[in-house]
Amino acid sequence: MDDLGLHIALFLLSAMVIVAVTCMYTEAEDGKAIRLFPRRYATFVLASAAIVVVMIVVQHTLASVH
């Protein structure tokens, strides 16, 4: 597996754990925490992707690192 693919896989995995734990922290009822998970996971991944896009844009426009 190439580096980018592995890092994306690792990110998705760690994001899954982070979101699962926060779902359990915010919802005492197991069933409700499970129902919350898909939406929160999608939000987390999409928000992170948006940040990545901003960082890449900044890197290629403002930063002097090439």
Add this chain to the structure above:
Amino acid sequence: MPSLDSSKRSPVNPNVAALLTWLVPGAGHFLLGHMRLAVAAFVVIQGLYVAGLALTGGAFLDLLAPEIRGPFAGALTPEAGNVGAFFLHVRQIDFSDLSPAPFGPQLYLGLALTSTSGILNLILASRAHFDARAQAGSVIEGAAIHPAAAVLFGWLIPGAGHVSQGRVARGLFCFLLITGMFVLGCLLAEGTNLDRTRHFYYWAGQTMLGPMAFVAEFFSGHPAMEVRPRYSDAGVMLASVAGVLNVLLLLDVYGFSDSKLFGRPLATELKASRRGEPKAS
């Protein structure tokens, strides 16, 4: 569990009890009149710190790279949980000279002991806070395990705090998530994450996984890093994040027991009732 006898009620401020415990292990319970617990906690927690200090020669701050040494360098270490001992330690020893010196063979055991002392003292401080509130208010006996005990179990084995509260499925799920993340991190970093001399602050995150991290460190044998593992950064990060996430689980178990014992709805139940949702069975 503190007595509910009104004659034993004390006006001790819970924050003061917790703060005193943070400064001197057992001081909060001394103030609350729990003498045996106060003395036992002081002996065990300070004993761990002193034993660790003897084994490390007090030089754990020397593990920091010279460029990040400073007056607050120790603030994010588990030892800061026993802040009185830590403050005296830093006052007496601080950073030794900057010349490199070989670390003694007992260094790793000593580091495990001083950090365990700090974490146990934080759990004790949380107990002092609850006990002070319990003395002033009414607690429903047997409604749940003591919150500090649940936190201790959750630190000893991630998820065990939930199991001790009867939330077995959640506890097992938490154990699998947290342990899996930690193991994956160790595999990616090829065990190089398990060394405080190499990753001072990330190691601190891992200590929140309890004995599991110390046992893994012991069996890793502190491998020499002749070649940097390809995914060591990702591995160190994952293992440390697993520890930080366990803190969130510890807060969850504390809040659950606290609410049950005081007969108050959980924060999530309050939110749900505000939204007009039916209460969970």
